[in-house]
Amino acid sequence: MFTIQIKNCNSIESAEIRIKKGTLNIKYGSNGLGKSSIAKAILASVSNDGTLHKLKPFKHRSFVGQFDPSVVGVEEINSVLVFDDTYVSQFAFQRDEVLKNSFEIFIKTDDFLAAMQEIETLFRGIKAAFDGNEDLSNAISDLKELRDAFGVTKTGELSKSSKGYKAFGSGNKIANIPEHLKPFEKFIKSEQPATWIAWQAKGNSFVELSDNCPYCSSSFQGTDKKDVAQAVAKEYDSKSVEHLSALQAIIVRLGKYFDGTCRESLEKITKSKVELSLEETNFLSALRGDVETLIAKLEGLRSISFFALRDVEKIEDEISKLRIDLGLLGRLNSADTKSVVEPVNAKLQELAEKVGELKGKINKHKKLIERTVAENQDGINGFLKSAGYKYSVVIKSEAESYKMKLVHQDHDEHIETATQHLSYGERNAFALILFMYQVLREKPGLAVLDDPVSSFDKTKKFAILNELFRGKASLRDTTVLMLTHDIEPAIDVIRGVKRLFQHPRPTAYFLASKAGVVSEVEITEENIQTFAQICSDNIHELDDEVIKCIYLRRHFEIINDLGAEYNYLANLLHARDVPILKSALGDIAMNAEQIANAEAGIKKLIPAFDYSAVLAVIKNKTEMKHRFTNTTAGYDKIQLFRIFKEVHGSTNGEQDSILQKFVNESFHIENEYVMQLNPHKFDNVPEYVVLECERVILAS
Missing domain, CATH: 3.40.50.300 (P-loop containing nucleotide triphosphate hydrolases)
Incomplete structure (x- = not known):
């Protein structure tokens, strides 16, 4: 504690x-x-x-x-x-799963992590070739940029809308500057030619405003210099030059990974003055294919894991497919490429020799996951079924994890917008189980x-x-x-x-x-009582005669004994000098025999009961205020307040309908629970209600 x-x-x-x-x-x-x-x-x-x-x-x-x-x-x-x-x-x-991070909650147990660690140990050799190898990471990044720059069409041809084609398709205009633009050679061949060209092109919009140069303010002294200044923008597109500069830098960095013949061809293509020929575009398409294959192999090796192999029927075949055969990637078959590929292939061969152990661990792990999935699904679905909900959950595998989805018994696909279909109660109940x-x-x-x-x-x-x-x-x-x-x-x-x-x-x-x-x-267990028990205890244990009568009347009400005793007490609590019985013909005064029988029944439970004495208290405004103030239980205060309001009203005529409704409905008829707590020990009347009653009484 x-x-x-x-x-x-x-x-x-x-x-x-x-x-x-x-x-x-x-x-x-x-x-x-x-x-x-x-x-x-x-x-x-x-x-x-x-x-x-x-x-x-x-x-x-x-x-x-x-x-x-x-x-x-x-x-x-x-x-x-x-x-x-x-x-x-x-x-x-959530839109794509029942509970955020459902993989971590339902699958990623300690056993799962231990099994993953065993499997990852077998991949350690391959991953070591990539871990911390910044040159290899940069090479893969450059190869991806080169591949993406030379996009291809659905037929496999070099796309004319790709960055690479826009850069080299019309010839390398950085290496081959037209004669009339030679004065700008240092700018065009600078480290950031695209930035200069964009700046120069913007300045051209001011050329016609004056015969003075908008860049240096000196006179053009003729139209030829003005034409030359404007010719840069006509000849060069800053975006194409930007692509060209970036690709040239990448090709230089990747040069060591291309074989000699490939490098020569690239040199020729990237410095060509004229538009690419069909042979040159075919060459670039084929080179892109080799690059894409090498990237896929390297990425596959770098990301090899349980998730990559869990759904493979023959793991040994999948591992064999990951081997990089540079003999079939002739354009990339250089000494530097071999220095990267051969160590990785060697580690892959070591893994292939342990394929039996790997298969065993993966299959064991899959069974563990299947068991975990089944236990979680069955537990939640059992609750949903017992609660009468037409929903169930299913845990599905995803690329690098698993996610719990919600489905309806009348629909095959998982529900993405569960909050629109589940009622408020269904959401809360379901969410509690997920919690x-x-x-x-x-x-x-x-x-x-x-x-x-x-x-x-x-x-x-x-x-x-x-x-x-x-x-x-x-x-x-x-x-x-x-x-x-x-x-x-x-x-x-x-x-x-x-x-x-x-x-x-x-x-x-x-x-x-x-x-x-x-x-x-x-x-405690003893504190939870039927209201009949509570009434009985309070009738015997409390001192206030008015409150004792209140509980006794409730006692008769609870046991459904609405005879003479109940009616006699009701008359008393309504402050009637002459007790009456209600009938179809109207109110009829109780006769002496009925009163005697009622008092005899009441005195069995309250031996000192005296109708006149209690009535005098109820009619005494000051005394009722005193009793209201002195009682400590909020429930008793509410009952005294109801009697006070009926008998004495309010001097200022205030009618608080909300308070009266709360008092009448919430604390007058309260038989819906078989078991309750004694309000003398567990005072569950909100303080603000008691204070409001007190305010009204004291103002009366």
Whole structure:
């Protein structure tokens, strides 16, 4: 058990809650008490992400350096995962997977990582040839740029729209400058000719404004110099020159990887004055094919992994295909290329000699993954089926991972927009189960469930609790804090089906808030009673005669005994001097025999009962105010308030319809639970309601 103290967080002035390690901890309290603030405060403090200050109460925000939020007691918690509306919206039901990072959550277990490590060990030799080899990485990058520059058409011909064709297709105009543009030779052959050409072309738009040169302001002294200045833009396209410069630099860097004949041909083509011939374009297309093949082989070797081989029927054949045969790539068959390829081929041969071991490890790993996939799918799908949902999940392999997808029983393809098809309840229930699997995978120090089941019906609530906290794949041994305004989870796990949730045994606490101070009282099995038990206990244990009569009337109501005793008490609580019975003919005064029978029945439970004495109290406005003030239980205050309002009204004529509706509907008819908590010990009336009642009474 550890204790967490929270101060100055939203509506919470201070709170102290206890959490038992390795089990479910239910904290039950009314809405508006600050349960979500507890979750946010713990998360912010543990993550230490600088967000705790955002919880500072508004009334304290003008006090810089004072009343700052603080959380003490979370030092043992290494991490926190929180389930709330934000979790559902940000992590569940992504477009291409059911849960963000589903591979890490459902597949990437410790066993998975260990098996991957064994397989990667066999690839270590090949990968060593690439690791840290900057020259090889640069060569692959240059080869890719060269390949991409010389795009080909569907028929395999050199594309005239490619960068390479635009650069060399009309001849190399950097190496072959026209005579009339020789004055610009140093600029055209500079390190960045494209930049100069673009600048020069922009200046041409000003040539016609004057006979002076727009670049140097001196006179052209004739039209020939003006024509020459304008001829640069006509002869050179800055984009083509840019491609030409870049490709020339790449070809120079890659020169050592081409054989002698290939280098000579490239030299001729790249310095040609005229448009490329058919033979030259065919040569470039063929060279591109060789380059593309070499890139594919090198990339295949560099990325060799379990994922690359997992779906291959014959791994030995796939490994054989990765061998680079420079004899069939004649244009690249240089000494430098061999110095790169031969060591890699040698390492590949070493791997081929261990292919039996590799096949065994890959097949073993595949079976492990299949088993993990089946367990996760079956667990989630079992829940979805038992809950009556027509959805299921399937874990599919992707290029370098696996992803969990959502499918509908009437549709073959996975659903990309799950949030548009699942109801609010379905999303929440499903997301809770996904959250459970994430907790099991990441093993946080604390998992927080912020009001997780309040929106479900009774059956769904228990089904979800059963899924979350029972069985092997559950949170039964995880430290879980459940914050809820719903009493049913506490009833289910503490008393209702206690045998199902006892290893380890959960705890439940009732949260109350007075003036921003949140306190808690433990809920034990004995505390969860039928309301009939509660009425009986309070009739015998309380001192206030009016309140005793209130509970006795409820007692008769609950056991459906609406006879003389019930009617007699109803008359009393409505402050009637002459008790009546309602009939089809109207109100009829109770006769002496009926009154005597009613009093005899009531005195069996309240021996000192005196109708006249209690009636005098109810009619005494000052006394009723006194009793309202002195009672400590919010439930009793509400019942006294109802009587006060009916008998004495309000001196200012105020009619608060919202408050009256809350009092009448929420705390007058409340028989829907078979089990409840005694409101004298667990005061679940929100403080703001009690304060509003107090304000109205004191103003009367």
